[in-house]
Amino acid sequence: MNYRGIYSLYYFELKRFFRTIIQSILSPILTTSLYFLVFGSAIGSRISNINGIDYGSFILPGLVMLTILSNSLSNASFSIFFKKFNQTIGELFAAPLSSFEIVIAFVGASATKSMIIGLIIISTSMFFIDLEISHPLLMLFFLLLISITFSLFGLIIGIFADNFERLSLIPILLLTPLSFLGGVFYSIDMLPDIWRNVSLLNPILYLISGFRWSFYEISDVSLLTSLITILTFLTLCILFITYIFKTGYKLKN
Amino acid sequence: MLEIKNVTKTYNYSYKALDGVNLSVKSGEIFALLGPNGAGKSTLINSICGVVNFDSGNISVDGYDVIKNWRKAKTLIGLVPQELNLEQFEKVIDNINFSRGIHGKAPDNQYIEDLMKELSLFDKKENKLRELSGGMKRRVLIAKALSHQPKILFLDEPTASVDPELRKDFWEVVKRLKQRGITIILTTHYIHEAQELADRVAIINNGKIILVDETSELLKKMGEKKIHIKLNEKIDNLPDSLKKLNVEINGNGNLFFRFNSANGHNKIDDVLNFLKNNNYSVKDLSTEESSLEEIFIKLVEENRNELSRNL
Ligand SMILES: Nc1ncnc2c1ncn2[C@@H]1O[C@H](COP(=O)(O)OP(=O)(O)OP(=O)(O)O)[C@@H](O)[C@H]1O
Ligand SMILES: [Mg+2]
Numbered sequence: 001m002n003y004r005g006i007y008s009l010y011y012f013e014l015k016r017f018f019r020t021i022i023q024s025i026l027s028p029i030l031t032t033s034l035y036f037l038v039f040g041s042a043i044g045s046r047i048s049n050i051n052g053i054d055y056g057s058f059i060l061p062g063l064v065m066l067t068i069l070s071n072s073l074s075n076a077s078f079s080i081f082f083k084k085f086n087q088t089i090g091e092l093f094a095a096p097l098s099s100f101e102i103v104i105a106f107v108g109a110s111a112t113k114s115m116i117i118g119l120i121i122i123s124t125s126m127f128f129i130d131l132e133i134s135h136p137l138l139m140l141f142f143l144l145l146i147s148i149t150f151s152l153f154g155l156i157i158g159i160f161a162d163n164f165e166r167l168s169l170i171p172i173l174l175l176t177p178l179s180f181l182g183g184v185f186y187s188i189d190m191l192p193d194i195w196r197n198v199s200l201l202n203p204i205l206y207l208i209s210g211f212r213w214s215f216y217e218i219s220d221v222s223l224l225t226s227l228i229t230i231l232t233f234l235t236l237c238i239l240f241i242t243y244i245f246k247t248g249y250k251l252k253n
Numbered sequence: 254m255l256e257i258k259n260v261t262k263t264y265n266y267s268y269k270a271l272d273g274v275n276l277s278v279k280s281g282e283i284f285a286l287l288g289p290n291g292a293g294k295s296t297l298i299n300s301i302c303g304v305v306n307f308d309s310g311n312i313s314v315d316g317y318d319v320i321k322n323w324r325k326a327k328t329l330i331g332l333v334p335q336e337l338n339l340e341q342f343e344k345v346i347d348n349i350n351f352s353r354g355i356h357g358k359a360p361d362n363q364y365i366e367d368l369m370k371e372l373s374l375f376d377k378k379e380n381k382l383r384e385l386s387g388g389m390k391r392r393v394l395i396a397k398a399l400s401h402q403p404k405i406l407f408l409d410e411p412t413a414s415v416d417p418e419l420r421k422d423f424w425e426v427v428k429r430l431k432q433r434g435i436t437i438i439l440t441t442h443y444i445h446e447a448q449e450l451a452d453r454v455a456i457i458n459n460g461k462i463i464l465v466d467e468t469s470e471l472l473k474k475m476g477e478k479k480i481h482i483k484l485n486e487k488i489d490n491l492p493d494s495l496k497k498l499n500v501e502i503n504g505n506g507n508l509f510f511r512f513n514s515a516n517g518h519n520k521i522d523d524v525l526n527f528l529k530n531n532n533y534s535v536k537d538l539s540t541e542e543s544s545l546e547e548i549f550i551k552l553v554e555e556n557r558n559e560l561s562r563n564l
Contacts (some may be wrong), residue, residue, distance in 0.1 A: 002324070008354025012347075019342075091397070095355040169543040198421040221356040248306045 001113065005097045009105035013079050017113045024113065025120055028067045032121045035063055036128040039185065050187050051218045054143070056129040061212040062184030065146070068118050069179060069204070074172055075110035076154030081161050099245030106155055111147035118143050130215060132215070133163050139214040145230055146207055152237035159244055178204045188220045203229055254405060254436045255301070260310030262460075270296040271307065272460035278438060278453075280315075285451035288441040292404070293460040294440040295335050300409045302332045312556055314405060318329055322326040328356060329402030335410045335440075337390045341383040345374060347381060349396050360373065365400065372396050372426065387414045395426070408439040412446060424449055445542065446525035448472055456552065463552055471512065480521065482508040482528070483537035492531070498524050 017024060040056030045200035047055045054193055126129055133139050157173040161167040188196050199205055200221070210226025213219040219226070244251065257279040262271040270293045274318045278284045286294050300307040300473045301319060312319045317326040340348055349365055369375040372392045377385060382393065389413065398406060427437060427450055441447055447454050448468060487506035492549070497518045502512040512520060517542075528535060 002357040004353075004359065005355045005357045008351055012343075012351050012354075013348075014340075086341065088340055090299070091332075091340065091352065092355065093304050094302045094327065094330070094332045096324045096357055097355055098324075106442060202271060204281075 002095075002097055002101055005095060006101045006105045008091070009097070009102065010108045013106060013109035014112060016079070017109065018188065021102065022023075026070075027072070028117050028121055029124050032063050033091055033125055033128070035059065036125065040128055045128070050190075051216075053216050056127070057132075057216070058187075058212075059185055060125050060129065060131075061215050062179075062182075062208050063119050063125075064143075064181075065204075065208045065211050066117050066179045066184055067121055068114050068143065068146055069094065069150050069175055069207075070171055071108055072114040072150035073116055073154040073157065073175060074168075074253070075113050076106055076151040077158035077161065078154075079110060080155055081105050081164075081167055084251075093251075099242070103152070103155065103241055103245070107151040110151035110154060111144065114147040114151070115143055118147070134217050136212045139211070142207075142211045142214055142230075145146055145234070147209070149230060149234040149237060152234070152241060156240055156244070159170035159220060175204075177210075178202050179204075183208050183220055187218075203233060243247070254316055256281075256311070256313045257297075260297070260300060260307050260312060262293075262297075262305065262307040265543070270460050274310070274457075274460070274462055276455060276462060276465070278436060279527070280436055281431065281434055282317075282452040283427065283437045283439070283450050285454045286438065286457055287438070287442070287444065287447055287454055288457040289442070292457045294457060295409055296446060296460075298332070298409050298438070298440065299334075302330055303327060304332070304334075304405060310505055322397075328401070329404045331398035331401065331405070331406045333391075333394045333398045333411055335413070336410070337387060337394065337414075339382045339390060339393060342381060344378070345382065345385070345393055345396075346378040347421045348393060349400050352397035353400040358401045364402070368396050368399055370477065371429075371518045384394035388416065388419045391415060391533055399430075403435070404521075405436040405438070408437065410440050412441065412443075418528065444548065446471075456548070477511050477513050479509055479511050479541040480524075481537075481539045481541065482524075482535060484508065484528075485534045485536045488533075492527075494527055495524065498527070536561055 036056055036059075039059055043055075045216055047054075050058045080089070083092070097105075122131070157170050158167065161169075180201050181199065183199070188199045188205065191199060206226045206229035208218040210223055210230070213223050213226070220224070243249075257274055257276040260271055260274045261269065263269050272293075274293075274430065276295060286297065288294050296305065299305045301312050303319060303323065307319060313322075314326045315329050317329070319326045332482070340351075343351075346365070346369075349369070350360065351362070352367065369378055370393060374389070374392050374396055376386050377389060382390065385393065391414070395408075395411070411427075412423055412486075415423065424446075427439070437450075439446075439450070451468045453465065454468050454471050454489070456463045456471075463507075466474075484507070487505065488502070488508075491500065491502050491508075495508070498510065503509055510520070510524065
């Protein structure tokens with residue numbers, strides 16, 4: 001393993017993120033605060049508790065997840081797209097780095113940033129709710145797992161995207177609706193049966209549900225199902241990215 | 254040092270950019286790849302360095318196969334790509350250190366500082382890349398390629414977009430690198446550049462190597478120059494003594510003759526002396542090198558003649 005090589009690439013990419021640190025951090029803090037103000041305090045005060053949790057606290061895990069998903073996706077997809085765009089990706093292939101090492105560095109940098117932002121949002125929430133986390137380690141584990149998974153997914157999008165529009169197509173068309181319908185703001189028990197069943201087809205629901213369980217021990221689906229869903233998606237991403245790098249598709253031709 | 258056996262590369266399933274290339278470069282030599290646009294020079298270099306995948310054949314660097322032993326091989330290689338592709342928003346020093354890092358080498362500030370000084374980059378080390386001129390960017394690329402102390406250096410058209418003075422500087426740098434024992438492979442369109450630097454030259458066209466030879470030999474065979482002499486008064490009939498010196502007359506009544514500087518004695522002196530002794534006054538004198546294109550045409554014709562002779 002070229003550990004020093006991995007670290008150099010990881011550090012280089014992370015530095016790119018930190019150059020825009022103010023906007024990377026300010027924007028999620030602002031958005032989450034607004035959600036808390038509007039949904040938590042203003043509207044939430046008229047909504048009765050969900051499973052014994054007050055509404056502001058209920059939406060926190062979903063909000064964190066919302067931000068983490070889109071951040072991981074955009075960090076990683078932008079990183080690799082940018083290297084393709086300015087054609088500096090060639091120097092990575094000329095260096096003694098395996099595809100696996102390159103992926104670790106990109107995903108690591110992207111996931112690190114997502115984790116930081118996730119933790120900042122959780123801290124911010126303390127201004128609005130009484131924060132309680134029943135299983136902090138499990139919570140961190142979920143945060144990490146999902147950051148990594150969606151960074152990998154982002155990497156795939158970045159490799160396939162031929163222009164800036166496509167780069168933002170999947171996040172806009174797929175991720176945002178699925179996240180909003182994935183139970184950030186409600187429990188699917190509150191839905192009519194038919195919509196409840198449709199919601200169960202939404203993979204994001206499983207992520208949010210599992211993540212929420214680590215906070216309050218309440219969930220729409222079982223913890224195990226959540227974990228299996230994430231791990232399946234992670235495996236699919238890994239397989240796909242391995243294939244891309246093995247064949248050099250879209251990268252070396 | 255570099256062994257290339259029967260390498261082919263096809264783009265988009267149809268276009269053969271490399272068509273059975275065989276080449277062998279010795280340790281410590283400067284080797285020039287000469288060829289017109291689209292000949293396959295960059296494709297060959299990028300195949301060696303792992304930037305593109307080649308289809309078949311074998312390449313080894315210092316005995317290490319670039320596919321089977323890729324990690325070892327890539328550690329030995331430094332690459333200066335043809336295009337000025339750099340991280341525009343990063344500093345010069347960070348760009349260079351990054352290259353060393355991804356090659357798995359521990360930081361060495363002294364070496365990097367010396368390298369930047371050698372390439373006259375030290376003043377610019379805190380500048381962002383996009384603030385540099387094209388020639389300076391080319392230097393940064395060279396510094397990056399040397400940052401991990403490679404044993405073999407590939408320079409893909411290093412002097413494109415470089416002014417004549419910088420080009421001379423650059424030649425000095427290349428010669429110093431050779432003295433340090435680094436094997437250098439460079440591509441160029443200029444026969445003059447190959448003549449200045451290279452020990453041996455390969456000519457590549459349409460993905461095929463047409464010829465590999467010592468530079469001096471190639472120049473002897475091909476490096477013909479044409480001298481044009483413009484006189485103050487036109488002459489219609491060429492004196493016999495000039496005819497004997499192979500001087501010819503063109504449509505405008507100007508004189509020209511061909512000579513080859515690599516072929517020992519040339520007749521420039523004789524021609525000029527004759528003109529002087531016979532009171533012709535020279536208005537203008539210019540030389541014209543045979544261009545790469547002319548050499549190609551000559552080579553291709555020779556190949557064809559040889560083929561038909563052998564048939
Ligand atoms: N990515 C690519 N996809 C398709 N064809 C390509 C690609 N890269 C190069 N080619 C083609 O392969 C041939 C060889 O190109 P290459 O860049 O190796 O030439 P070159 O000798 O370096 O030329 P130049 O002197 O212009 O740099 C050209 O005909 C080119 O059009
Ligand atoms: Mg080229």
